[in-house]
Amino acid sequence: MSATLSNHQAIDLRESTIRELNAVLQSEDVTGSWLVSHPEGRHSIAVGLTAPIDIIIDGQAGYYAGGMNQHANLVIKGNAGPGVAENMMSGSVRIEGNASMAAGATAHGGLLVIEGDAGARCGISMKGVNIVVRGSVGHMSAFMAQSGNLVVCGDAGDALGDSLYEARIFVRGTVKSLGADCEEKDMSAEDLQILRGLLEEAGITEYSAEHFRCYGSARRLYNFHVDNAAAY
Amino acid sequence: MSQSKNTPPRTTPRFSATFDQFTISEIQRAAATGIYDIRGAGTKRKLPHFDDLLFLGASISRYPLEGYRERCDTDVVLGTRFAKKPIRLKTPVTVAGMSFGALSAQAKEALGRGASAVGTSTTTGDGGMTPEERGHSSILVYQYLPSRYGMNPDDLRRADAIEVVVGQGAKPGGGGMLLGQKISPRVAKMRNLPEGIDQRSACRHPDWTGPDDLEIKIEELREITGWEKPIYVKVGASRPYYDVSLAVKAGADVIVLDGMQGGTAATQEVFIEHVGLPILSAIRSAVQALQDLGMHRKVQLIVSGGIRSGADMAKALALGADAVAIGTAALIALGDQSPDLAEEYAKLGTVPGAYDDWQEGRDPAGITTQDPELASRLDPILGGRRIANYLSVMTMEAQAIARACGKSHLHNLEPEDLVSLTMEAAAMTKIPLAGTDWYPGKNGF
Numbered sequence A: 001m002s003a004t005l006s007n008h009q010a011i012d013l014r015e016s017t018i019r020e021l022n023a024v025l026q027s028e029d030v031t032g033s034w035l036v037s038h039p040e041g042r043h044s045i046a047v048g049l050t051a052p053i054d055i056i057i058d059g060q061a062g063y064y065a066g067g068m069n070q071h072a073n074l075v076i077k078g079n080a081g082p083g084v085a086e087n088m089m090s091g092s093v094r095i096e097g098n099a100s101m102a103a104g105a106t107a108h109g110g111l112l113v114i115e116g117d118a119g120a121r122c123g124i125s126m127k128g129v130n131i132v133v134r135g136s137v138g139h140m141s142a143f144m145a146q147s148g149n150l151v152v153c154g155d156a157g158d159a160l161g162d163s164l165y166e167a168r169i170f171v172r173g174t175v176k177s178l179g180a181d182c183e184e185k186d187m188s189a190e191d192l193q194i195l196r197g198l199l200e201e202a203g204i205t206e207y208s209a210e211h212f213r214c215y216g217s218a219r220r221l222y223n224f225h226v227d228n229a230a231a232y
Numbered sequence B: 001m002s003q004s005k006n007t008p009p010r011t012t013p014r015f016s017a018t019f020d021q022f023t024i025s026e027i028q029r030a031a032a033t034g035i036y037d038i039r040g041a042g043t044k045r046k047l048p049h050f051d052d053l054l055f056l057g058a059s060i061s062r063y064p065l066e067g068y069r070e071r072c073d074t075d076v077v078l079g080t081r082f083a084k085k086p087i088r089l090k091t092p093v094t095v096a097g098m099s100f101g102a103l104s105a106q107a108k109e110a111l112g113r114g115a116s117a118v119g120t121s122t123t124t125g126d127g128g129m130t131p132e133e134r135g136h137s138s139i140l141v142y143q144y145l146p147s148r149y150g151m152n153p154d155d156l157r158r159a160d161a162i163e164v165v166v167g168q169g170a171k172p173g174g175g176g177m178l179l180g181q182k183i184s185p186r187v188a189k190m191r192n193l194p195e196g197i198d199q200r201s202a203c204r205h206p207d208w209t210g211p212d213d214l215e216i217k218i219e220e221l222r223e224i225t226g227w228e229k230p231i232y233v234k235v236g237a238s239r240p241y242y243d244v245s246l247a248v249k250a251g252a253d254v255i256v257l258d259g260m261q262g263g264t265a266a267t268q269e270v271f272i273e274h275v276g277l278p279i280l281s282a283i284r285s286a287v288q289a290l291q292d293l294g295m296h297r298k299v300q301l302i303v304s305g306g307i308r309s310g311a312d313m314a315k316a317l318a319l320g321a322d323a324v325a326i327g328t329a330a331l332i333a334l335g336d337q338s339p340d341l342a343e344e345y346a347k348l349g350t351v352p353g354a355y356d357d358w359q360e361g362r363d364p365a366g367i368t369t370q371d372p373e374l375a376s377r378l379d380p381i382l383g384g385r386r387i388a389n390y391l392s393v394m395t396m397e398a399q400a401i402a403r404a405c406g407k408s409h410l411h412n413l414e415p416e417d418l419v420s421l422t423m424e425a426a427a428m429t430k431i432p433l434a435g436t437d438w439y440p441g442k443n444g445f
């Protein structure tokens, strides 16, 4: 445990079970800062939290870390498994390493920051969350994304934004291919402002918003029509 | 007259069994519109079903119980495997998941009132939980679907049980569908979608695939809700032996098995009619899977798909289910297909008994609609009363059969109480053909 973390309340996952950890972090009167040591890839770390507490996970997290989070702020010092911050409502989750597939899946709110790369389906079905990825994202990212913003400072894989609804996607690098009904949009002043705000909130200073492109829904698949049959 | 003498005799017009009138109209419809037909309700073809089974009743070797006097209990406890707070139903028939969106708020309220009055549960659907349905349902099962529309941890904690939906009998392998006419401002807001779009929900969960992931997902849901709530897994009937085995392995408390007769709010006709198994053919192998794992009655099995009466319920229980669920029958009890609406159905090009354009949102009974005027025709209190009546009748019918078979609890009904009327039913259920002790495959094919 590093010295800067010494005033945290500590839970060691070599000694406590996931149930014990979550029961403590979910309890009604929980406050302050927490350090979870030896996570060692365990699943469902710090899920279903409701209090505005700070948590550091000192290592690698398995599936669904920070799932359905409300108000809490999580930092994962290592990599995160599939579905990190899935269905998050508010608060924040920051991953210092890479994230596996479906990061931020269906999340409604809050901020998800991935310092490394994210795997396939990052932001799948997102419903209002903001996701900022310092690296690249895999294929089918923002699939069926409904609302919120996905910011990718690196590159995006195949079929970005397939069957997109009203979410916005910003990419600084290359996009391997766009998914059905996703198209590049002109970056409006409002888009730029949102993007700047998100980069700042995520603590990303090395990239300027002007160097990103903006993608959104062409809204051609919103209603069934024979001319779109190939896309169904 | 004289002319007819010279004209050779003609045969009468003859319709093709292959190209029957419905098939012809469907080809004509497809050619005119270029899009597949989407409709509500379940399959309409004749399938092997519970009607193909009969109860034997008591005889010299088995004595019956006195109707009305001797007890025949009906209660069932669901979620005894892992949940700290299992669910207790007074009668083993529950109301299946149907979304606010597919149904009006009034219909949801009526279902909640009716189910609560008889001590059973209702279920949310592909669209989230409304405060009204929570308020009016004393036991509410919250569906966790691929779309995750309206999914939030507060509602998860407010629910009495959680149902992870993998599939639905009307469309195993298909996602939800709600056409633009029903995406009203409130429905759009709950689902976080633009108003008026044709919503096509995902068919696969966004953050897990396969049984190993499902196990981790179930554990996450338990962690979020403190291991209190029973977790159901709902599958459409397709590979019931394996699906049930895998759901048990993944940690389900309860398995919901929905046959192809199961209703839907909106699905492609081709999907409804051509994918999945009739529920009759799926129960035996689902029960077999539970028995092989030593989990029968420990992981409870709820079956659905075309359940209409206490007889259907009793037969499902005798085959080894712990409870049944109803969708379509509950809507009919509320007033769907009512002859009183004949004139209005005529305007929609249909007749009472055949109305299935539930996707259009123009239901004159106010059930499958989001139109405020139409929805207001349904009185939730009266509707609740009708649901309660119907559920009570189903229960009493099942009890009448169980007593006749000498059973003091509905769950004591067993395969030995049944015979099959058809070879198909005998083969599917391993219940001997009436008058024989044989079913196809009994001594090897």
Ligand SMILES: Cc1cc2nc3c(=O)[nH]c(=O)nc-3n(C[C@H](O)[C@H](O)[C@H](O)COP(=O)(O)O)c2cc1C
Binding pocket: B041, B042, B096, B097, B098, B099, B102, B103, B124, B125, B126, B127, B143, B165, B167, B168, B169, B234, B258, B261, B262, B263, B264, B265, B304, B305, B306, B307, B325, B326, B327, B328, B329, B358, B368
């Ligand atoms: C109008 C309507 C809406 C439905 N919506 C859902 C849904 O949101 N989620 C789900 O799992 N099943 C849904 N179903 C299927 C039911 O939960 C249930 O499986 C089926 O109705 C049972 O068969 P039955 O209609 O023959 O009783 C719906 C069914 C109907 C009729």
